[in-house]
Amino acid sequence: EVVMTQSPTTLSVSPGERATLSCRASQSVRSNLAWYQQKPGQAPRLLIYGASTRATGTPARFSGSGSGTEFTLTISSLQSEDFAVYYCQQYTDWPPLTFGGGTKVEIK
Amino acid sequence: QLQLQVSGPGLVKPSETLTLTCSVSGASIENSIKYWSWIRQAPGKGLEWIGAIVYTGSAYYNPALRGRVTISVDTSRNQFSLSVESVTAADTAVYYCARQGETVFGVIGNNYFDPWGQGTLVTVSS
Numbered sequence: 001e002v003v004m005t006q007s008p009t010t011l012s013v014s015p016g017e018r019a020t021l022s023c024r025a026s027q028s029v030r031s032n033l034a035w036y037q038q039k040p041g042q043a044p045r046l047l048i049y050g051a052s053t054r055a056t057g058t059p060a061r062f063s064g065s066g067s068g069t070e071f072t073l074t075i076s077s078l079q080s081e082d083f084a085v086y087y088c089q090q091y092t093d094w095p096p097l098t099f100g101g102g103t104k105v106e107i108k
Numbered sequence: 109q110l111q112l113q114v115s116g117p118g119l120v121k122p123s124e125t126l127t128l129t130c131s132v133s134g135a136s137i138e139n140s141i142k143y144w145s146w147i148r149q150a151p152g153k154g155l156e157w158i159g160a161i162v163y164t165g166s167a168y169y170n171p172a173l174r175g176r177v178t179i180s181v182d183t184s185r186n187q188f189s190l191s192v193e194s195v196t197a198a199d200t201a202v203y204y205c206a207r208q209g210e211t212v213f214g215v216i217g218n219n220y221f222d223p224w225g226q227g228t229l230v231t232v233s234s
Contacts, residue, residue, distance in 0.1 A: 034220035043204055043224035087155055091219035096170040097157040
């Protein structure tokens with residue numbers, strides 16, 4: 001099983017600032033990585049797939065990068081609606097498909 | 109627009125079987141070269157993939173669930189279902205259904221999840 005590790009667990013950021021979230025895979029997943037955003041009481045929403053391709057409707061301030069075992073999600077200028085929990089997910093080696101433990105982006 | 113809706117009981121007794129159904133609208137399961145998946149999230153915890161099925165009935169499961177899980181599909185109703193046997197308190201979670209994968213040169217690849225259903229909380233308690 002590919003273990004996904006996200007850091008930090010919590011990220012405190014002021015509105016308008018840049019946020020950088022990390023995701024590490026226990027083995028190479030090539031570029032087969034997705035990012036999701038989850039707000040309280042809601043289902044996760046796909047933001048990024050293929051490590052760097054924005055899903056339909058994802059604002060341009062969200063960008064993904066990386067390949068192999070190290071990945072980054074960057075939010076260039078945090079808006080109020082961006083405060084949420086973010087999960088990464090690998091889809092190279094399955095079953096099972098696996099998620100990271102999440103990073104909560106909170107208001108500083 | 110593709111939409112998924114989970115239905116089923118919110119309370120299940122320990123040792124019994126949890127059964128949920130995901131109804132799909134806006135697309136035909138039978139005509140989609142995609143997987144249809146179940147994912148759960150224990151209260152305050154992260155996401156766990158349970159398993160996935162394709163319209164032919166072929167299914168894949170998370171080994172961590174040790175054979176307690178069955179996913180089935182009913183193409184006539186455009187629905188797929190989840191059964192979890194011998195539930196315990198550890199199975200208490202919000203259960204989501206989602207479409208998984210995209211069609212790449214006629215086969216299913218890129219197994220990310222989009223869209224997701226709204227989820228339903230299932231509590232295991234006597």
